[in-house]
Amino acid sequence: MNYKAPRGTHDIFGISASGVSLLEQRAKVIFKRHGFEEVRTPAFEDAALFMRSIGQATDIVEKEMYIFEDRKKRKLALRPEGTASLVRAFIEHRMDVSMPAGRFFYMGEMFRYERPQAGRYRQFHQIGAEFFGSSSPAADAEIIILAQDLLSSVGVNEMNVYINSLGCEKCRPLFREALVKYLGSVRDLCEDCLRRLEKNPLRVLDCKTDSSKFTEVPGMSDYLCDCCKDNFNLTQSLLKSAGCNYIVNEKLVRGLDYYTKTVFEIRSNAIGSQDALAAGGRYDNLVGELGGQNTPAVGFALGSERVLLAAQKTGFFGSFQESEKIFIAVADQELFSEAFSFAVKAMRNGLKGNKNISVFGPVNGKSLTSQLKFADKVKAVKTIVFAKTEFEYGKFLVKNMKDKTQIEVLINEF
Template structure:
């Protein structure tokens, strides 16, 4: 039998894993600068958490969850998204009793049974930000700006799309107006089943005929109460002050039931129909829904796999050379190995030949490994108490006394 990865999954080969690592390090450092702390939750949770938190009428719960029963007949689900588990952890550990706002981030794999396509997998990765305890529009602006800044750091151009879906009070009025409109339309069976249960989910339908009939649907922006309208206007003003451009879309509702007020998405023109890179919004009622007190919250989740496609395309062959390759043969390898491990303990990235190849072959390997320098231990050099350091980018070669070698290497650019 020929073994392959399951449909909808993939191996991250070394070059892809390097891009992922760069993305994760950049995300974690940016989150730290903004005052966020990492939280890691289990990869599976009780199924009821997502049924209640995400919403029973969402595509995720109805069609896409990986759910199984364990030997204790408990229904468990591989997490399809990150916000509900984070909120569960906040409630379970009473993190809401600490200093506010509580600012958390996560990075990890999620699982959904979807049709695989470019940038969409059944096991996929997300970078998420969650802020608890701040109900004002400045919190929304900070979260949106953090995501925007991450894309800037990765060299990715994005379009920010925003809407407000109001609060339970103004949404109740809009719900009746929307239901009246939807009942007059010829919609797919899925949408018909959602009209009375959750009419806002109909706006998220991807069926082309439904999208056409929804073009004239009433907009939630026309039914916002004054506090919600003021909140959304303040978010726009805050983004204007930061010179973050955006486009308003009155039909943007996102695919999860817990959102209220601000919703947003980051989009790209580089991936065709798969243009959404992630998004988020405000979810002021979710902590209470999952057993905690009333705690306002806002956050986002970004699709790392799809973003990685853009990072790989922009990276090309521009990865800078870095680190050392230690070149030695025969008896000189014994002395060289002492330096190999000594330099590694100093934090220097050092590679070495383990196949006893010739000097020429080792230089070729150093080039293939994209090393910046070759550290050469030849018998003549060692007899003089020296080693040679060659810059593989410029070709310049320098003889360095062994007693000064560590100091010399640590002063080089690109060795760590």
């Protein structure tokens, strides 16, 4: 067979699959404690939704979206991120009117046509949250802490939290003007930068090719209006009071257009890369811009594959408690149904109160030798053998697969 998973996609199994589910399970517990509810949105949406919300002059919209036409010539896109869909759902279900203080989380596959590299795939998993209806810096601080707690929940503790404020529609234009003036003086900008300088100069700061040239870039902090300044200061003091260490990075602008005021990124040295594990920020205008009632909002997202790569580097998976594998075998085929019903009972209730087991039921029509070989293949720790001689006395044999010793045990004691 010549079929392979498409470039940039991967099959997730074994320990990686356990990692993805474990991260999602832990995230659900943490989200619940913060009062966030789950929302599942479609994997594809009207392509225009993403173009409008993420912004035309962004990498995602210019280069990375999977856009296609369906059979009725509708222009659709596989979702490249979660926020646009959540905002669309929030407005579509009139939650902007009925519950303007909604807190939601999502988890699922996202799609971006990017160059595949370690922990970066074209289909990847994201976990994210959106906090609608609060303009308080307490919401910004809570979202940052939430993202940090999710990372810690899978053993990623060594991280740096970078924050910045992008200002509001009042003060950002002044900064933008100063930035354009400065960038105009930088020589040899790449083509992307030259184009973005006109459309979206903030995005120029994100350029991976040119970022080292921006040594004397003006800082947003000098341009923030009093309201934005107060907001940013309060966000910082709340983070401090909650014991969250952060670094202010004035070059942090994030790759999406909808951010206002606080933006943040969490990076870890564990994967030795410039890329963020989790990121987000405030987007006070997006709900209004997409046709809803003006609703302030703040959110974040993390890429599960990248987080798990960092978790792996910190040795988190070494502490994984694997279930104990138990194989049920029959030496005499006439005991097959007894063995089978015993196996089902163990699958339902565990064995001797131990629920962290995986039970492999009996295989009929095979010799005991080949059943034991199979037990080794599934890496069983113990094999329980139903044999006539012992069964007559209400017993079976428990074989230790490592040292090959065996003992007789009373069935109803097990």
